[in-house]
Amino acid sequence: MCAASVIPGTTLGATRRIRPISSGAATGQLARQRPAQPVALTEAEAIRLAQAGNAAAFEFLYQLHGRRVYALCLRMVGNPADAEDLMQEAFLQLFRKIGTFRGESAFSTWLHRMTVNVVLMRLRKKSLPTDSLEETLEPDAENSAPKRDVGAPDLRLTGAVDRVNLERCIEKLPPGYRTVFVLHDVQGYEHNEIAGIMGCSVGNSKSQLHKARTRLRELLQEELRQQAREERKAAKSPTGSLD
């Protein structure tokens, strides 16, 4: 699920750069050619400059938030091609509307809200009419919680949750659950921030998160059962014959 860069030197998980200016002796020759740079740029200053149409400010904001936005898009749609489209669309909307930003909420909250809206809109377009995108924001009595099958033995997940299985199961979550889970448990947003991003209450965010986790538990248990079945089948039929 991780995107690779085609430009040498760019690696995943690289430290987020805050300053847009060049630095380092290796780039000294080119740096000397360039006009004087601002020593540092705060986000607020970059927003102000971007509202005036400053290209460097746009890029600064993109560099500042791009990685998290891309990670969110990637986890929501599961493939890099769609994630790239969505990310570009989200930033395009952001920069088109940046003149309306008044600082009433955090800029990242505003950006993530746009991103989530863009993603959910795309998922709605792709979904079949019968597919439910419920379990998003509205608490629904019928879907209030994934049922716990009290009679069936639960497989313990402790020590058995690996990244691959988890990512696979995250993709299977309904979009609303998926969004809250990724924002909270993966990206570390607090419930009050998530509430701002998703336009819901804090209580709703907590409820959705619990439901997401419980649903993930079910999916992971099913994943483990499936793997155990396949292993048993392979063990019984070493020659490959079907049982």
Added chain:
Amino acid sequence: MHCKELESVLEVEGLGQLSKDTRLHVATCGECQGLLADLNSITAAAKTLPAEVNPPDRIWISLRAQLEAEGLIKESVGVSEKTSWWESFVAAWMPRTFAAVTAAALVLAAAVYVKRVPQNGGSDSAKKQTPVENSRPAQTQVAAVPPVSVLPANAAPAQGSVPAKTKELAPSPSESASFTLNQAELDVPNMQLAGNSQVDASLRQNLRTLNAFIAECELRLKQNPQDELAREYLYTAYQQKADLLAAMMESGRGDN
């Protein structure tokens, strides 16, 4: 407390600090213990997933082009700041040790250029760049060869090379620059007959990487001639290629 009540508690309070009643129930209920343990495993595993992922650089390139097309970028700042991928690119293959070699290599590149470029008068470009080039008619393809021209006057030459003047890269066709560099590149293998060292291998790899980068920029310019960003990157890449070729020639001469 019953198991259902635990669900409600977890829904409201999460997996943080549990109340005394909750802990008492969990201590006596295997199923709820299992539930809590699994949910904690899930959240712990989720924390190991990367919260940030580097997007491909083409997204910004495309985004910026779109912003310019829509007129949202009003001030042309040019490429005064390094973008992450450009900065990474230069840092990746332009180690600091090249700084000392570069100045001498530039003089050598100029000498090579003098030999390579035919003496016919070309377009009226511009400006003489160095005393070496000053000996030639100014109408030759001076503008097409970047290396000496872009060093600022306060650069510290390593081996007595003549400081060059800062020059604005004229927006002359990149084809002439590309042609000149490609001609110089043809000489390199001849001069590197004995060049099999790791340094030479590294230089050759760098050249391949740089050529790929130049090809990408040229393609972008071909698709959108107004793409100033790609143009600036391209000219800078030509500079770097000239430096690299000079270094490779220097290495080849030494070996030969």
